[in-house]
Amino acid sequence: MNVICQYCGNLAIYTDSACIYGRSYGMVYYCKDCNAWVGVHKGTDKPLGILANAELRDWKIKAHASFDPLWKSGKMKRHRAYKWLAEQLGKPRNETHIGMFCVEDCKRVVEVCSGCKI
Ligand SMILES: [Zn+2]
Incomplete structure (x- = not known):
């Protein structure tokens, strides 16, 4: 490929x-x-x-660190958490993978997750 x-x-x-x-x-x-x-x-x-270059790798780590606790804590099921994230970011669910995100997307993840009171 x-x-x-x-x-x-x-x-x-x-x-x-x-x-x-x-x-x-x-x-x-x-x-x-x-x-x-x-x-x-x-x-x-x-x-x-x-x-991913060094900057993006760094932001992906931050995005995961903000997002993963939402479902790892058991408060939300993993698929629910991704659905919620997709809604927050205005992305289709099938494009909502932190691995596919750019720096801007990762920054949004950190932002919306820090405001999430679930
Ligand atoms: Zn290159």
Whole structure:
């Protein structure tokens, strides 16, 4: 599969994640110039989302840290929590995956989750 790096527009290389992490966690699409990468769905060459650089990786961690407790605490079922998040962000449910989000989306996640009183 051809995966384009959204930061520089070059073709990302399909490589083992060992060249990033030092040990293998499976295959990734990797752009060396941007230090950006994305994993693949297990057993396929389908990327999990868009390539993430250091800034986006950081925001995804923050987004997960804000959002995951909503359903991990058991207050909300996981699918309910995602449905709620989709509504907050005005996105279709099937596009509501933090793995697919850009920096702006992740910032919105942190914002809406910090205001969530459930
Ligand atoms: Zn790039």
